[in-house]
Amino acid sequence: MGSTSDSYSSSQETLATLESNTIYDFIPSYINLGFQKELKLKIIRDTTNPVVLEILGSEKFGFIENKVRSKCWHCLLSRQLRLENSRNNDVLIDHPDENQINLDVKRSFSFVENTKHRDFLKDLLSRIIIGIFRKHPKLRYYQGYHDIVSLFILVWHSNEEVDLSLSTMILSAVDAQFDTVFECVEIFTLVYLRDFMMNSLDFPIDQLKLISHLIKEKDPDLYHSMKLDKISPFFAISSILTFFSHDLKPTNENSIIWEIFDLIISKNSSFIPILIFTNFILMQKQKLIDQINLNTENFDNETDLIHASIQQILLTSISNENFFFKIMTITRLNYNRDVKLLSKVLFDSRIINCGSPLLTTAKGNNKTLFDTKDIDNLIDKQIKINGTRKNIRQTNTRFNIVLYHVINNKHLLVKLSILVGLLAIISKFSNRNLIWETYHKTKKVWLDPLHCLLHNPTSYLYSNNN
């Protein structure tokens, strides 16, 4: 267990006193949650200072409701990246991933019951995603990106009555709002999601390794129980790629997923999803270990065992939103300390590419306002690194496939062993011949004076006399 887990449990104890550290600590704790939210909402509405907004968004309840949230996200995101020109997707050529985009758009917003509203949202989703990729053709689409964009759309369009009347209104009003959503999605994509938008999943897989590293630092026992020294934490891929928007659906204004995005945007930090996943594992430690023990005999290998066990726990946790609110509290509380720890891990392990959002965000007060050119340079750098990585991986994969087949095919293994044996014998013989030949060819006296003497005593004596 060690001191790390002690500090973890102490953080849980501090949970109760958390409210006293927040900006709205003047609100007495006996006031009910509804009223606390109402008060916070008033403060947010009156705030014009973006720095104060960042603090408010990072805290409990986030930005509370979508009407306010949309303005806050737009305000904060435009302070993170200055876009040169807004939407210009009408003139650009098709992106190679549009077929995949259409397939995923078709399957989106399944939780929206009103079919008319669902179609309206899907249409918007398709226009925004295709617009983003036509404007940034170097980026590649990945399944899960649509979940993130869906979430952004709902911030502006969660009210179906307004939307359905809006769709019949004058186009300019619809367009103005479209531009704002588009701009926010574009900034969010370029600032936070670059690692996922190369032509392989190598960079997000690197990010997953940070979860293992963090668990190792915080709870070595759990790290070993979860066999994280042996397996890749692929079980977290959908949570990391979608910043939890795939698993935690925005079914209403109080859904936890809003707070997660409020925290990411307010802290300007790509670390948040990794921290949340790690905290989820740490907080479910006992359940997870029990589940692993229960499952041990039933699975073929450790990858399967750990994945299935985590998925079983995650599914029960998702239905319990209160549990995720607790995870958020822990994540907020330990944020600064965990970021320090992660930065150390990043430095020591050097597993993250130098253009990663993990290195360009989460700077605290030293935040940079990027422009399109900076981002473009970062993307080019990342594409280059990713290309080299992909080639190396493919060569390794080919080698592994051959190795795998040799090991698994016992006939081939026997044949190969015989072949290696034969080669060894042949080489032994050929080497012997080679030595023999060398020995005979180089009849240097100094090599074997006795040999020379025995074979040709006269010449030997003669040469010596001279």
Place this chain on the structure above:
Amino acid sequence: MSGNGKNYDSIMKILLIGDSGVGKSCLLVRFVEDKFSPSFITTIGIDFKIKTVDINGKKVKLQLWDTAGQERFRTITTAYYRGAMGIILVYDVTDERTFTNIKQWFKTVNDHANDDAQLLLVGNKSDMDTRLVTYEQGEALAKELGLPFVESSAKDDQNVNEIFFTLARLIQDKIDSNKLSDAKNTNDGNVNIKSSSSSMSKANCC
């Protein structure tokens, strides 16, 4: 662990693969939960489900692994091919490209799965009027690759149970015949090099 009383006789790991949008998750949800939704959510990475079925009088626990279809996820999904005793290759009868890509999927299986894994080819969405791949084409491809073949509709619940039961039976037959040949070889005093993978023998002992 053996003392806690298992409610099954054996375990089978089954994997669903194929292009994006062919209906892998729909088939699985229809089989496990008997539900269908036309706008079923996308699978990101790998999803896991369990269903216990009755095969030849034995209770078999099916571990069902659903995979993302997009090409980039193959780095991740192929890590789960190991130990799979059954692999279902799915295409969409209304989308020719998903049918031609089956050969690519077949190659991926050969590269990453156990040699003794039982495969099955499935042409899904057979209820649709917009069909572009005929039953005969599917059958011919199955013959060429040496696989059993089924056409199904997750929407109309056509042949969905058959997919999983056929596969489970084929696997069970393999296990039984391996057991038989194992026993025979043990009697002969010979070592059977061709005996099944670790996963198979594990299932035998359950």
